[in-house]
Amino acid sequence: xxxxxxxxxxxxxxxxxxxxxxxxxxxxxxxxxxxxxxxxxxxxxxxxxxxxxxxxxxxxxxxxxxxxxxxxxxxxxxxxxxxxxxxxxxxxxxxxxxxxxxxxxxxxxxxxxxxxxxxxxxxxxxxxxxxxxxxxxxxxxxxxxxxxxxxxxxxxxxxxxxxxxxxxxxxxxxxxxxxxxxxxxxxxxxxxxxxxxxxxxxxxxxxxxxxxxxxxxxxxxxxxxxxxxxxxxxxxxxxxxxxxxxxxxxxxxxxxxxxxxxxxxxxxxxxxxxxxxxxxxxxxxxxxxxxxxxxxxxxxxxxxxxxxxxxxxxxxxxxxxxxxxxxxxxxxxxxxxxxxxxxxxxxxxxxxxxxxxxxxxxxxxxxxxxxxxxxxxxxxxxxxxxxxxxxxxxxxxxxxxxxxxxxxxxxxxxxxxxxxxxxxxxxxxxxxxxxxxxxxxxxxxxxxxxxxxxxxxxxxxxxxxxxxxxxxxxxxxxxxxxxxxxxxxxxxxxxxxxxxxxxxxxxxxxxxxxxxxxxxxxxxxxxxxxxxxxxxxxxxxxxxxxxxxxxx
Amino acid sequence: xxxxxxxxxxxxxxxxxxxxxxxxxxxxxxxxxxxxxxxxxxxxxxxxxxxxxxxxxxxxxxxxxxxxxxxxxxxxxxxxxxxxxxxxxxxxxxxxxxxxxxxxxxxxxxxxxxxxxxxxxxxxxxxxx
Numbered sequence: 001x002x003x004x005x006x007x008x009x010x011x012x013x014x015x016x017x018x019x020x021x022x023x024x025x026x027x028x029x030x031x032x033x034x035x036x037x038x039x040x041x042x043x044x045x046x047x048x049x050x051x052x053x054x055x056x057x058x059x060x061x062x063x064x065x066x067x068x069x070x071x072x073x074x075x076x077x078x079x080x081x082x083x084x085x086x087x088x089x090x091x092x093x094x095x096x097x098x099x100x101x102x103x104x105x106x107x108x109x110x111x112x113x114x115x116x117x118x119x120x121x122x123x124x125x126x127x128x129x130x131x132x133x134x135x136x137x138x139x140x141x142x143x144x145x146x147x148x149x150x151x152x153x154x155x156x157x158x159x160x161x162x163x164x165x166x167x168x169x170x171x172x173x174x175x176x177x178x179x180x181x182x183x184x185x186x187x188x189x190x191x192x193x194x195x196x197x198x199x200x201x202x203x204x205x206x207x208x209x210x211x212x213x214x215x216x217x218x219x220x221x222x223x224x225x226x227x228x229x230x231x232x233x234x235x236x237x238x239x240x241x242x243x244x245x246x247x248x249x250x251x252x253x254x255x256x257x258x259x260x261x262x263x264x265x266x267x268x269x270x271x272x273x274x275x276x277x278x279x280x281x282x283x284x285x286x287x288x289x290x291x292x293x294x295x296x297x298x299x300x301x302x303x304x305x306x307x308x309x310x311x312x313x314x315x316x317x318x319x320x321x322x323x324x325x326x327x328x329x330x331x332x333x334x335x336x337x338x339x340x341x342x343x344x345x346x347x348x349x350x351x352x353x354x355x356x357x358x359x360x361x362x363x364x365x366x367x368x369x370x371x372x373x374x375x376x377x378x379x380x381x382x383x384x385x386x387x388x389x390x391x392x393x394x395x396x397x398x399x400x401x402x403x404x405x406x407x408x409x410x411x412x413x414x415x416x417x418x419x420x421x422x423x424x425x426x427x428x429x430x431x432x433x434x435x436x437x438x439x440x441x442x443x444x445x446x447x448x449x450x451x452x453x454x455x456x457x458x459x460x461x462x463x464x465x466x467x468x469x470x471x472x473x474x475x476x477x478x479x480x481x482x483x484x485x486x487x488x489x490x491x492x493x494x495x496x497x498x499x500x501x502x503x504x505x506x507x508x509x510x511x512x513x514x515x516x517x518x519x520x521x522x523x524x525x526x527x528x529x530x531x532x533x534x535x536x537x538x539x540x541x542x543x544x545x546x547x548x549x550x551x552x
Numbered sequence: 553x554x555x556x557x558x559x560x561x562x563x564x565x566x567x568x569x570x571x572x573x574x575x576x577x578x579x580x581x582x583x584x585x586x587x588x589x590x591x592x593x594x595x596x597x598x599x600x601x602x603x604x605x606x607x608x609x610x611x612x613x614x615x616x617x618x619x620x621x622x623x624x625x626x627x628x629x630x631x632x633x634x635x636x637x638x639x640x641x642x643x644x645x646x647x648x649x650x651x652x653x654x655x656x657x658x659x660x661x662x663x664x665x666x667x668x669x670x671x672x673x674x675x676x677x678x679x680x681x
Contacts, residue, residue: 344657348570351660
């Protein structure tokens with residue numbers, strides 16, 4: 001019979017079910033998460049882009065306005081005013097009243113580089129700029145905006161210089177602007193705990209003080225290269241010291257400075273992360289639920305399968321067994337009958353010889369004693385053979401299941417006879433302890449006998465050689481039960497195996513020697529007869545199997 | 553006291569003949585018949601008191617023979633010999649008018665007792681008739 005490997009089947013069902021149900025779930029989870037986070041990132045990036053654009057525009061606007069102011073100033077002055085400090089002072093204070101960005105202002109002669117007039121807190125009159133780098137540049141381009149530098153005053157600032165020509169004369173209007181202005185402009189953009197914003201020139205020298213890592217005028221290491229001038233805003237997502245940042249950068253229009261804005265998306269992404277973790281939790285919960293459900297359902301399914309398989313096995317075994325027993329019974333009857341007839345004849349002949357031995361002439365024979373002895377033995381052994389055939393016939397006749405009144409004592413004694421020889425050959429002492437006044441009960445004698453045969457057979461097998469086999473009957477009036485206990489002095493059964501011994505196909509015998517069905521069938525029969533079968537065993541000392549038969 | 557006249561009907565020749573010899577030795581007038589038809593033929597020729605009839609015979613079996621005998625000679629006592637396995641047929645035979653049944657192999661003393669009882673019954677029946 002094919003025995004299904006239920007553990008493998010269980011595993012296969014669980015794996016298939018789980019993979020089929022989890023696969024779409026996981027796809028769905030990942031899909032939703034990816035879509036959601038990409039759109040969220042898109043929103044954050046868009047915000048950053050707009051911010052960078054507007055900041056860049058306002059810085060550019062600031063520079064343009066200053067240049068325009070200076071150009072206007074240069075245009076307002078005429079050749080007579082330029083060397084008049086009072087006129088410049090007046091114009092400067094006018095400008096200051098509008099906006100206080102300018103620290104000082106000076107007019108420089110484009111030929112000599114000499115200060116012609118100066119208005120402001122410092123005493124710079126008479127200072128010569130001819131050899132300054134910016135001087136050459138403003139002469140060449142007309143407008144010049146410097147990088148941030150410390151200058152004579154050791155304070156970070158920039159200068160804006162505008163060249164004005166009037167006829168053959170030309171002069172330069174030069175103004176100083178505290179770079180604090182730029183600091184203020186970009187600082188407003190430094191958001192969140194890790195956000196940053198700063199200006200940097202094309203040589204990567206900081207023009208404003210960033211929040212993290214560096215000071216104004218220092219060089220800075222950027223995690224990305226500054227390409228040549230480009231239009232618009234470029235945004236990169238970069239990992240710096242195990243944190244993801246968004247970097248936006250854009251060139252100013254009026255100056256070769258780059259505005260860099262760093263944003264830590266973590267804070268803005270909090271809702272996304274929360275949603276994400278919720279999605280994962282839901283997903284995990286769902287997966288766990290599916291797994292548990294699958295395992296539970298599969299287990300109960302397999303349990304049912306196993307039960308069904310067992311029942312089927314026992315049923316099959318019972319059918320096979322009863323078929324076998326019926327055939328055996330028929331054969332036994334046939335054999336017994338065939339032997340019975342010659343036995344009867346032998347007996348009759350012996351009887352005839354005995355009759356003849358009463359004749360005087362036979363009595364006179366010198367061998368009379370011998371003949372008499374021989375006849376007696378013939379009769380003895382005919383009697384013995386008759387017992388055997390009668391037992392066989394009795395066994396055969398009882399093959400048909402039927403309830404009849406029976407005495408367990410005689411059943412035990414009769415059944416034992418079948419295996420007595422076997423026990424004797426193995427030097428096993430058999431003792432029969434029959435309870436007195438055992439009441440009769442209604443039960444199926446054949447089936448009981450079959451169970452008992454099985455138990456005695458097992459006991460003999462358990463002993464092997466040299467031991468004691470005890471069969472004891474008992475009456476338990478309090479339980480309205482009779483019992484037959486078969487005790488062997490075998491090796492006993494370990495406690496963990498005790499539960500299994502009634503399982504179909506459980507056997508300790510070598511393959512081919514036992515079907516593992518004997519006890520299962522016995523169990524089934526006792527169950528059917530309303531009785532039960534119990535076992536106790538002490539390892540190393542032997543086992544006792546007891547069948548309990550209800551009194552009816 | 554006179555003894556019954558006995559007809560032994562059994563297909564087992566050795567058994568039948570030995571039984572007859574043993575009965576004869578004990579003073580019974582005894583005859584053999586080896587099947588049912590022969591038994592009926594013998595009965596048609598002369599009267600018998602007791603018939604010892606084997607249930608299991610080839611051809612016409614014991615029960616059929618019993619039926620025929622009882623039909624033709626209702627007063628004859630019939631003892632059935634049955635095998636151990638066919639006690640039922642013995643019981644069935646009793647219900648059909650057999651007077652007793654014995655299980656083979658049978659002790660000669662038991663057989664004699666049964667024959668004597670049967671003969672006694674027959675005599676009483678005849679006297680009362």
